[in-house]
Amino acid sequence: MTDFNPKDAEYLSKLQDYYANWKSIPSYATLCGVFGIASKSWVKTVLTRLSEAGFIERTPDGVWVPMRQFFARPLAESSVPAGMPVSVDSGQGELFIIDEMLIDTPSRTTLVPVRGDSMIEAGIHDGDVAVVEKRMSANVGDIVVAIVDSEFTLKTLDKERGKFILRPANQAYPVIRPQGALEIFGVLVGLIRKYKK
Amino acid sequence: MTDFNPKDAEYLSKLQDYYANWKSIPSYATLCGVFGIASKSWVKTVLTRLSEAGFIERTPDGVWVPMRQFFARPLAESSVPAGMPVSVDSGQGELFIIDEMLIDTPSRTTLVPVRGDSMIEAGIHDGDVAVVEKRMSANVGDIVVAIVDSEFTLKTLDKERGKFILRPANQAYPVIRPQGALEIFGVLVGLIRKYKK
DNA sequence: TTGACAACAGAACGCGCGTTCTTTACAGTA
DNA sequence: TACTGTAAAGAACGCGCGTTCTGTTGTCAA
Structure with missing residues (x-):
């Protein structure tokens, strides 16, 4: 042999x-x-x-x-x-292998299509698919999926005068300053874009 | 049963x-x-x-x-x-399933890491991974990997006065107008980004 | 010419596996 | 209480599969 x-x-x-x-x-x-x-x-x-x-x-x-x-x-x-x-x-x-590259924890990871262009300056476009790891907490600077007024939104997490805020990456959209507690759904860990042929 | x-x-x-x-x-x-x-x-x-x-x-x-x-x-x-x-x-x-979503023809598809920011206005960032389908030809408007002066580059394919040109998506970079024939390596069919944790 | 080794071919064996059938336990219903 | 269907348990069978061993062919080197 x-x-x-x-x-x-x-x-x-x-x-x-x-x-x-x-x-x-x-x-x-x-x-x-x-x-x-x-x-x-x-x-x-x-x-x-x-x-x-x-x-x-x-x-x-x-x-x-x-x-x-x-x-x-x-x-x-x-x-x-x-x-x-x-x-x-x-x-x-x-x-x-793309899947294994992007997804460390399959059970806690979910794919969510992105709509709108409020994060376009971060290179996240309408139609992209976000790879989100479900977590309760996140760090300042992370791009997170947060729940604001029982609505989902994808923004950058930041802190302002001791309170968490959500920054869009688009001048045309306002910073979100939640009055109550900020509920984190998950953290953006990857992004996928498919170009039509 | x-x-x-x-x-x-x-x-x-x-x-x-x-x-x-x-x-x-x-x-x-x-x-x-x-x-x-x-x-x-x-x-x-x-x-x-x-x-x-x-x-x-x-x-x-x-x-x-x-x-x-x-x-x-x-x-x-x-x-x-x-x-x-x-x-x-x-x-x-x-x-x-991400792999199957992005890759139709495994044998002709290759993954290439992106360097630089000449396509940043197209939401393609330094460090992203491009999913490229190897092809000899492409259409105007496609984002292609082309070979210019035996060097690889990722740009948008366009036509100007009957000749193919390569447009960057960044004001700071010049349009490439190849003197000889433009050699296409492949066409961008997908994009992958991984955010560090 | 002979030896060594790699690349297979082929046969024989025995266990494990899927299959099928029968039996049991239990919950619901009338 | 008797009936019905579901969710299993368990035994028995027979073939297929992986394994092992031996045989054959071709090639290269000495």
Whole structure:
């Protein structure tokens, strides 16, 4: 048995294709068909090598399951400077999964579509989707989803003369100074925008 | 056998927890432990009901696999208006998976970190991550990653006197008018921002 | 020419798994 | 009290699956 080689990369690719369809790694017998291999024993050898390379692992039941690296798409060969163009630096491709990147605590995280343009100077546009982690408290400077007069609003949390206030990021909108207690729904932890094609 | 009920929702939740750890649905025997049930036969009944409710299905091998709805996090009970606060409209929770939402063609899509602030008026900030679909051509108005003088840049594609130009979204930066042919690397299809905690 | 090793093929075994069937407990209803 | 349906428990069966072992082919080096 040797190390992970280009041939294994082929098998990995086919396995990723199958997994993309079925979200599961099938039996050795069906993998024979997927890989174009006739013997189950060799399929096992291949999977073992893929696991040693860190792409898959086994559950307590002995079932093969993908690891993080299995899903990875390479993160660009080069950076894209939005400023003045610079040379292409060809760094080693980092790995990425958007969901896991943005969401640390799935159970406490919720996605909320943004409406209006009161936060446009913070680069938050109408139609964006906010990734919000539900929390009772927040720090000054955080962008929070707050409940004001039983209504939801997305603003920057600030303090003024000892009282919490909510600042829009748009000159055209007023600062909100709640008279009662300020109720925090959650804190903005991420933002998603989809451009229509 | 009855319809999907709150009890099934409990089982679903436990199954989601297990799946979050192992990215696979285990054997009936193991599920007995997961669900707190003693008989495999009843586990099967539960899974059958979950499949009828559209949460899971079976591969050609007969292996249980999750369906789209399985991963769904409810999309906020209410919208968060970034403009003036409005009343909470409690719509039915839509479903969401970020990766699938942003990426249609995984093989042609790449993630590139954005540097600089030349697109800041388009709400694209330094440190954002651009979701780019690799394409050879684009339309006027698209935000594209172009290659100018063997350097990458993110700009809005426009046309001026019959020639393609690249417009920054920042007054402080000049319009780029390539002398030779304009080479398109890809088109911006999404944007991701992560706020540090 | 021979040996070594990698890349498979193929057969045989035994346990685990899903399936099916029967039985039990319990709550509601009439 | 008897009936009905749901929610399970439990046993028994048989096939499929992973495992292991042995055999075969090809390639490169000495």
